[in-house]
Structures are given as structure tokens and as C-alpha cells.
Amino acid sequence: MRNRKIKPFEERKRVTVACNRCRSKKTKCDGGFPCLKCVKSNQECNISAPERPSNPTDFKEKYAQNRTYTCKLERIIQYCFPISI
Structure with a gap:
């Protein structure tokens, strides 16, 4: 058997x-500004503002609307299709 050196796990x-x-x-983006891929391809590098998470009350309203629609x-x-017993 060969002796193999086991490399320690590197966190990504x-x-x-x-x-x-x-x-x-x-x-994959390197996260730099401008990123290397945009620089290599001579493209403009833009980063949009992150979207804000939705308001929990919006989810509750949507759930209530969907539940009402489902009941209808x-x-x-x-x-x-009446069920006959």
C-alpha cells in the first residue's frame, strides 16, 4: 500500500x-470589486443592493388569502361532484 498524505479539510x-x-x-464570483471575471472579460461590475426580507405579516396575509381561495x-x-353515501 502506498502512504498517502491526508490533507486537512480546508473550509471553503x-x-x-x-x-x-x-x-x-x-x-463563482470572487467577491472583489470589480471581480476578476468582470475585469478579465472587460465588463462593468455592478452589485445590487440586497433585497430586504419580506414582512411576516405579508406572509400571514398571503396565507389567509390562499386559504380562502382553497376553501372556495x-x-x-x-x-x-357530490359524494353519495
Whole structure:
């Protein structure tokens, strides 16, 4: 058997924000400004402001609207296809 040296696990560094071009092309961005990919391709490097998380009350309202809509659809289905016992 060969003796293999086991390399210690290196934690991957994650970029918190990718530039718009890397995000649209779904490529790895180095997180610099300008990033290396934009510099190499002679493109403008832009970073959009991060989207704010939605308000929890918005989710509650959407859930209530969806629940009401679902109940209406269930009533229509029951009317169209009554269950006979």
C-alpha cells in the first residue's frame, strides 16, 4: 500500500454577495470589486443592493388569502361532484 498524505479539510470561503454579472451567468464570483471575471472579460461590475426580507405579516396575509381561495375551490368541487353515501 502506498502512504498517502491526508490533507486537512480546508473550509471553503464563501462570498456573501456576488456581482450581478456572475449571478446572472451563475458563475463563482470572487467577491472583489470589480471581480476578476468582470475585469478579465472587460465588463462593468455592478452589485445590487440586497433585497430586504419580506414582512411576516405579508406572509400571514398571503396565507389567509390562499386559504380562502382553497376553501372556495373545495366548495365548488363538492358542488360539482357530490359524494353519495
